[in-house]
Amino acid sequence: MNEFYEAPFKAEHDHVFLGEGHDSNGRKTWAVIALCSAMMLAEIVGGHLFGSLALVADGMHMSTHAGAMLIAALAYTYARKHANDPRFVFGTGKLGDLAGFTSAIILAMIAMLIGYEAIDRLLSPLPIRFGEAIPIAVLGLLVNILSAWLLSGDDHHGHSHGHSHGSDQHGSHDHGEEVQYIETSAGALALSIFEDGVPPVFRIKAERGAAGLSAHDVTVTTVRPDGKRQVFAFAMVADFLQSTVEIPEPHSFEAMVTLADGEHTVSFAEHAHGADEHGVDTRDHNMRAAYIHVIADAAVSVLAIIGLLLAKTFGWLWMDPLAGIVGAMVIANWSYGLIRDTGANLMDISTDDAMAGKVKAAVDAAGDQLIDLHVWRLGPGHFGAVVSVVTEEALRGPDFYHRLLWRLNGLSHITVEVRTLRAA
Incomplete structure (x- = not known):
């Protein structure tokens, strides 16, 4: 006998699989955009007023920084706005991964541009206006430190699991x-x-x-x-x-x-x-991408300051482009890690067997056989599972396994197929 059951046994059921602190992270990102935009306008206007090409160039660089942040902020806003849109079959929790993947591609392009410019400067050195370059690099570092501070910090206001986790079915347990x-x-x-x-x-x-x-x-x-x-x-x-x-x-x-x-x-x-604390992957890759953008820019600023100071002090003009090459390599490495992690989530690649292991352990503890299992990430802190079970207990239907599995923290969407073995 085969029984297939899609909807859970509880009346409350939606597909809101947004991560912890989703709205708070969105507000932080918009705050960084406002900071970067103000800095960008100040540098571009000031550069034109005072005739500083370096100031205008850094202002244009800041505009790309604000653009990358805009991708993250729009993803937060869109995901929240369409969280209950039925066209998104498994919710909008993966929009953060999509935005993070896009930001990682942009980071990779920035790394290539910095590397190309640094190699060109290394082969064809140009005179450096230290009086302007060093203060601008310091100012850029301060802006990035402030941006990193705005984006940092963890929110612990609970998950929006999209399901009711009432004590009548789950028992009462402490954090x-x-x-x-x-x-x-x-x-x-x-x-x-x-x-x-x-x-x-x-x-x-x-x-x-x-x-x-x-x-x-x-x-x-x-x-x-x-x-x-x-x-x-x-x-x-x-x-x-x-x-x-x-x-x-x-x-x-x-x-x-x-x-x-x-x-x-x-x-x-x-x-x-x-x-x-329950071993559930809650990483918000959209916020991670925004943070990496800021940290990457700060790292480049630090390397630029060191290179400029050494070039000014000892006349080593090659130190400035060398610092740029090192910075490009660091950014490329961070970009690769972000592309790998977000790409895996977008392609539903299982990178952590912890949740699958918990599902298997729960079914094994019930004395039944798990014959098929698919677990994938729906969003930060949310997993979906398709479970196929063979049991010798005639009275065990899908509701039994929903009650059994729904207690697993982070398992937010469950589909169960039950095959009951009949006595010969």
Whole structure:
């Protein structure tokens, strides 16, 4: 018997897969655009008034900087405006990746232009007007430092997951927990690593009618990749069990949970770079691209100042173009990394198996077989999954697996196919 189910069992359901701090990041980007535009106008007007070609040239350079920021800002605005547009089948969460990819291409072009100009100057040195060039480079650095400050900082106001995560279906858990769910003959149990302001410990809590937890009947044995094992005993605290000793770092291991009905195995993975406290990839590549633009410009300014000072002090005119070549190489490297990461998301390439591993562990813990799984990134902090399961339990339909998987933080859209094996 095959059952296919697309819509989740909850009434609330939309496709708003925007990242944490989306609106705040948009406002920051518009603020940087205003700063760069004001600087651009001041340099161009001042250059014409005072007859400084260098000032006009830097003003034109600032216009390209503002243009790159404009791509990021428009992406934030468009993504928010069309977040509920049904024409976007999986929402507008990937617009940030598209904007980041575009910005990365622009960065690569800037790196090539800087490199070409630097090599040309190295082969055909030109006289440098140090009195104008150095102050302009310093001013540009100050503007970039201010822009970086405006773009920096993390917002922690929660995700817009586009789904209701009510306590009636998900249980109640504190922040700082990575949760794995175990199906037992007596009901569901939630095993978590709790580390919110305290040394990391295991916690086990009964869910969906499970009762009769006893500290004497529960142990957890961790098995790390190197084969090292550690056994954890538990004590009753309020309405949950808590391990009596803390869990050593890193938190990447198999956990064998011994209960009255037998042994259950779940997996915990160490949080990846760019992940939140639940190990979910929340990186906003649109903001990352804007920030890299600013930092790249600041790096070029620093190198330019160093090159100009050495050229002025020792007469090494070749130091200025050499600094430009180094700057071009640094920008090209950052551009490559941004193209690689945003391109992977746009092409739905799975670069992190953490979420897929959690889905597999949840299905395995239920005693069923996962025969097909597709997990992809919908936006910062949001993943979609298509799951195909074979079970021998005739009463387990798609709703069972939706309830099971919906607890995984960051899994925002789930499609389930269930195949029930009939007895011969």
